[in-house]
Amino acid sequence: MTSSRETGARRGGSNLARNAAIVVGIFLVGFIALLATRGANTPISSRIVGQAAPNFSGETLDGSRFDLAMHRGEWVIVNFFATWCTECRLEDPQISQFVASHEGEPVKVVSVAFSDDAESIRTYFAGRQGASWPVIPSDTGRIALDYGITKVPESYVVAPSGLVVAGFFGGVTASGLDEVINENGGMAMAGSGS
Amino acid sequence: MSSGRTNSSAFSSGSPLRRLGPWLLLGVVIVATLSLAVFGTRDAPTTQDRVSSISRTVKCPVCSGESVAESNAPASQEIRRDIALRVQEGQTDDEIRSYYVARYGEAILLTPSASGINALVWILPVAALAVALAGLAIVFRRWSTEPAETASPEDRRLVEAALRGDETGSSELADPTDGHGEGDSR
Numbered sequence: 001m002t003s004s005r006e007t008g009a010r011r012g013g014s015n016l017a018r019n020a021a022i023v024v025g026i027f028l029v030g031f032i033a034l035l036a037t038r039g040a041n042t043p044i045s046s047r048i049v050g051q052a053a054p055n056f057s058g059e060t061l062d063g064s065r066f067d068l069a070m071h072r073g074e075w076v077i078v079n080f081f082a083t084w085c086t087e088c089r090l091e092d093p094q095i096s097q098f099v100a101s102h103e104g105e106p107v108k109v110v111s112v113a114f115s116d117d118a119e120s121i122r123t124y125f126a127g128r129q130g131a132s133w134p135v136i137p138s139d140t141g142r143i144a145l146d147y148g149i150t151k152v153p154e155s156y157v158v159a160p161s162g163l164v165v166a167g168f169f170g171g172v173t174a175s176g177l178d179e180v181i182n183e184n185g186g187m188a189m190a191g192s193g194s
Numbered sequence: 195m196s197s198g199r200t201n202s203s204a205f206s207s208g209s210p211l212r213r214l215g216p217w218l219l220l221g222v223v224i225v226a227t228l229s230l231a232v233f234g235t236r237d238a239p240t241t242q243d244r245v246s247s248i249s250r251t252v253k254c255p256v257c258s259g260e261s262v263a264e265s266n267a268p269a270s271q272e273i274r275r276d277i278a279l280r281v282q283e284g285q286t287d288d289e290i291r292s293y294y295v296a297r298y299g300e301a302i303l304l305t306p307s308a309s310g311i312n313a314l315v316w317i318l319p320v321a322a323l324a325v326a327l328a329g330l331a332i333v334f335r336r337w338s339t340e341p342a343e344t345a346s347p348e349d350r351r352l353v354e355a356a357l358r359g360d361e362t363g364s365s366e367l368a369d370p371t372d373g374h375g376e377g378d379s380r
Contacts, residue, residue, distance in 0.1 A: 016329060016332055016333060016336075017329060017333045019329075020325060020326065020328070020329025020330075020332075020333075021329070023322075023325050023329075024322050024325055024326045024329070027318050027319075027321055027322035027325065028318075028322055030314070030318055031314075031315070031318040031319060031322070034314055034315055034318065044253065044255040044256075044298050044299065044301050044302055045255075045298070046297065046298065047296070047297060047298060047299050048297065082268070114268065114272070115268035115269075115271060115272050140275070140276075140279070141272035141273075141275055141276050142276065142279075144272060145272060145273065145276050145294075145297060146297070147297075148297035148298050149269065149272075150255035150256050150269050150298075151255075151256050151267075151268070151269060152268075
């Protein structure tokens with residue numbers, strides 16, 4: 001009788017140790033799984049699409065001031081670029097074409113320099129007879145980071161309501177921009193946000 | 195005699211003070227050491243210290259597993275510059291990290307936050323350690339209270355046989371001081 005109780009107690013102790021080891025093992029496996037699935041190498045991109053466009057203002061190349069808040073009710077393409085970025089230079093003709101095709105319409109494009117210096121930008125656009133749209137050459141990074149920029153070129157389409165409806169991670173095309181605007185109500189939406 | 199027993203009772207071999215004393219001492223030493231390490235003679239962090247410390251916890255958005263403190267990608271340079279500006283403006287470390295989380299999501303942080311599912315990263319190791327320590331404490335306690343040796347059924351049969359022999363008078367010849375039961379035959 002005593003013997004069986006002692007054997008049972010010993011067995012109970014080893015069971016407890018085994019159960020504790022299993023629980024600790026489960027904890028550790030869960031911990032490793034959590035770390036493994038946190039996605040340290042997951043590409044990071046802006047979360048601004050679907051949110052209200054962060055407001056900004058700045059002095060443009062021609063010395064005037066661009067204030068996003070003043071363009072509520074219009075479609076605005078906020079483009080981030082740098083002169084050291086080849087893809088940004090390649091998208092320039094597409095932006096020029098888009099601006100030309102929407103002259104007189106409630107559509108604006110504004111380019112904001114990212115990690116670049118104002119002098120390089122002035123020199124770059126001077127060689128191209130200037131830009132036909134506002135360019136803010138001296139962002140301190142704040143505007144770009146407000147939009148969650150990771151690398152240039154990146155562009156965001158701001159609807160007349162002030163909401164960011166699409167993001168382009170890479171160069172834009174005139175037809176791609178038109179497509180986004182048309183999918184989101186087109187020119188009929190203009191004036192709705194003012 | 196009795197007063198000596200009273201004085202030594204607090205430190206007698208079975209007293210709780212004697213058993214727990216070394217553990218209490220160990221606990222005091224650990225707490226004192228950790229307190230010194232955390233709150234000791236450390237100077238207040240400078241602005242640059244804070245910028246570096248925050249930069250080490252923010253991931254470079256275009257790199258693989260690198261912080262903005264280590265990376266020279268344009269985005270990392272802009273974020274470092276922005277962190278310095280925000281520190282100078284008087285924002286707290288949490289406010290600065292929250293700004294980046296709002297723009298890039300939770301993945302922008304190399305050190306997971308202590309909220310939501312990420313809190314498990316902090317809780318799980320502590321919970322595992324607590325369970326392991328509790329398990330060890332219970333097992334050690336059981337082991338220490340169990341007798342070192344127990345009588346086997348064979349031992350019990352031998353004892354019963356010896357007792358039966360005693361009843362029949364065969365032990366009359368046995369010397370009561372003879373622990374081996376060898377009697378006068380020695």
